Amino acid sequence: MSQAITKPIGAMLDEIAARFPDNDALVYPERGLRYSYKQFNEICRQVAKGLLKLGIKKGDHVSIWAYNVPEWVILQFATPKIGAVLVTVNTAYKSSELEYVLNQSDSTTLFMVKSFKDTDYVKTLAEVVPSIHDSEPGKLNHAKLPFLKTVVFIGDETPAGMLNFNSIIELGKAVSDEELAAVEATLDCHDTINMQYTSGTTGFPKGVMLTHYNLANNGFQIGECMKFTNQDRLCIPVPFFHCFGCVLGTMVCVTHGSAMVPVELFDPLKVLQTIEAEKCTAVHGVPTMFIAELEHPEFKKFNLSSLRTGIMAGSVCPIEVMKKAVRDMNLTEITSVYGQTEASPGITQTRTEDPVELRVSTVGRALPEAEVKIIDIETGATLPPGKQGELCARGYMVMKGYYKMPEETAKVIDADNWLHTGDLAIMDENGYCKITGRIKQMIIRGGENIYPKEIEEFLYTHPKISDVQIYGVPDKKYGEQVMAAVILKKGMEMTEEEVKEFCRGKIANYKVPKYVKFVEGYPMTASGKIQKFKLREMAIKELHLEEAE
Template identity: 75%
Template sequence: MANALNFTMGGLLEDIARRFPDNDALVYPDRGLRYSYRQFDALTDRVAKGLLKLGVGKGDHVAIWATNVPEWVVLMFATGKIGAVLVTVNTSYKSAELEYILEQSDATTLFLVQGFKDTDYVATVGEVIPELQTSQPGKLDSKKLPFLKNLVFLGGGAPAGMLAYDEIERLGAQVADAELAAAKAALEPHEVINMQYTSGTTGFPKGVMLTHHNIINNGFNIGECMKFTEKDRLCIPVPFFHCFGCVLGVLACVTHGSAMVPVETFNPEAVLKTVEAEKCTAVHGVPTMFIAELEHPAFRKYDLSTLRSGIMAGSPCPIEVMKRVIRDMNCSEITIAYGQTESSPVITQTRTDDPIELRVATVGRALPDVEVKIVDIETGASLPPGKQGELCTRGYLVMKGYYKLPEETARAIDAEGWLHTGDLAVMDENGYCKITGRIKNMIIRGGENIYPREIEEFLYSHPKVSDVQVYGVPDRKYGEQVMAAVKLKEGDSCTEQEIKDFCRGRIANYKIPYYVKFVDEYPMTASGKIQKFKLREMAIQELHLEEAAALETA
């Protein structure tokens, strides 16, 4: 790579703080919080020292279960400075999902907020870790989670068994500068620094291991595609636990000395207000977010004249929405990005100066130093332009692998280093790609990836369910909704509500089937394979979703 940034996370932040010390780094207008890059660098040093004092060191796994609070960004760099691996936890998760991730990731430390939407995180942690009530902060001894020692509460007044976040900085005061310097010096850019969980066809989430080098260079190239400089100010309403928030958001900014202006939990008016108040030049979002902003009754009253760019991604982008964002939000240089967690995450992106038809109808071309090819699903042979096949990518962006899952890793990355995305695409002669479908029937609902197998496995545990098939059906607002075709056990009866109630509180709300249909049989191939695409076609007719199905996306 000719232009690779060869930094660790700490090295990157120190370099930017030297070059743009007085630039805004992190701004939360509603909290009255504003850190310059100099202040932000110093703060992350203090928190990094506190982590060392807590016993967290290189290679340890630190989980964070929180909305877009300031501490999230601080911890991303504080863990990065000492080589601890940040494990990001989806804010919508419930008890079973949290327990699985804490166990599978071998997390030693968990940072958490009080809760989000209808989930009380503190109560949920209490369910998963009953020993917490009677344990001393920092000395947890959990039968189910033997690695987990520290729970740190992001908020005032720590619950039983937890340490308050403020304590971390105070602990850091007891650590010498030389100790932090030694920890930083022991790091290398190709070491794993970030672990994000992505579900798979196996039905259980897999920990994608990403290095300093993976995410810093991906963030830098993403920012380059938006023509970012130290004068840009990005409104970030997408969640940090996704690569969309922490790479396309945080790292696209930090690699350019730009200002990060997060929105803690998405609210369309909060985004409009933030853009106006902070004169943001760019804004990110999944299509549903942009739709909610454009359709907000107060949309016209906000001044969005400073906007120029940003990214729409996370799920297929309706062409009409893209045009409205360009026209009505002043985002004349908005871009579309495509990728997946396993590729740090962006593989292709449109450029600010691409003609409008390419910017609304494709997901762009490969980022610099990234190879992309389309291969035949049956033979694996490379296909010429205009032919549909599986999109594969190779380069600095490919993950180290899935944590503790070598066979899964070998299935995803072939012997020549190509990552197989599982997505169907067509590439034109200039390298611009259109995503045309998914080999494995993944559902993308409002930017959330949902894997049918995971929900199917869960619904099989219902006492009345004999068989279940989960698939996506078109939806105007979210792109897709989850539908379940359920076969009941002989002699049992059940209602749609009963199935939904069984899911509530046990799996994330966005995974709960929106539609439930009871069936006696499934459409099959001659060899006995269930045809989910036929179930989808039937649902489109029965539920009159033809209009949603016809929406054109890139």
């Protein structure tokens, strides 16, 4: 592979910091925080040493549960310096999801902020680990989470039983450069360095194991397709816990010596203010974010002339939104990326020089050095251009596998190392792909992937519910919304609100069904399979969603 990055991420950052020491690396205008690459690398080294002092070793799993705070980015580049695996926890998770991820990932340490939106993280953690506030920091002992020993708080007023993030930096002062170098010498670019949880048809999230090599090279190639240089400045309003934030965002920047300018919590006004104040040349977002920015009442007040490129991805990009972004935000070289977490995540991308028509109607062609093919769902044979089948990908970006789930891994990565995405697509004769549907019936709501099986498994635990089917229905704002068709147990009665209330606080808000319908049965195939597409068609008619469709 040409120009492949074969160094571990920590060593790669050392090299970038040596090449561009005075370039802005990380900028938070509202906090007055501005690290040059030299300073950013130095703080990442300090934190890496602090982690060593805490007893974190190569291969240990460290979870982070936080929105886009500076400590997130620092941890993302400090953990690979010692070979620890960063486990990214969805900010919308509630108690049962948090417990599952901490347990399944064998996390020894959890970094967390105080709260996010309507969720008090400190209270939520106490629900999962009742003994947290009575424990000595670093000596947690909870039967259900045998690996978890340390909780580190990001922010002021550290709760009882936790360490503070700043104390990690202090601890690092006791560790010499030689000790850190000795650990770095043991690292390999094909070691797992990051784990992101993606739900699946099994109903339980799976930990996707990604390596230094996966992430650095995917970030580099995506940046190349946007013509990124050390002069670019990227506004990052998408969440870091997702590949969109921590690969298409931060990793794209660091591999090019570009400036990372995050927005802590998405707010269209803040994005516009940040772009203008920092003269950002690029901005990322899911379509709903771009719509909110373009439709903001103060939109016209802002000077966005510094913008050039960025990525609109996460769900199908409406053609009109893409055209408006090009025309009204000066994003003449905006691109779209298609991928999935298992491909760390980018598989295809449009190019800055592609005509707008291609950029709005396709998800581009294979990234440099990646292979893409479309196969027949029944036979597995490679299909010619213009035929619909499953999109498969192969190359440097494919994950190592799902953590502790070899059978699940074998279902998606075949003997020839092709990753089977489960997405239906058509490729044209020039290699440009259109995503046409999903084999797995995943719902994409505002860029969040929702797997019906996971919500179904949860609702099955309600004593009144006999059966439930979850499916997506069209929505103007979010692309899709969650709908539940519920069959009640004999003699039971239930309201729509009762179903929603049962979900609240237990599963992420975006997974709570917006629509609930009580039914006697489901449309079936001759072989007894439920036809969700028919449920969807019926719902579109009943709810008058034809226009959104």
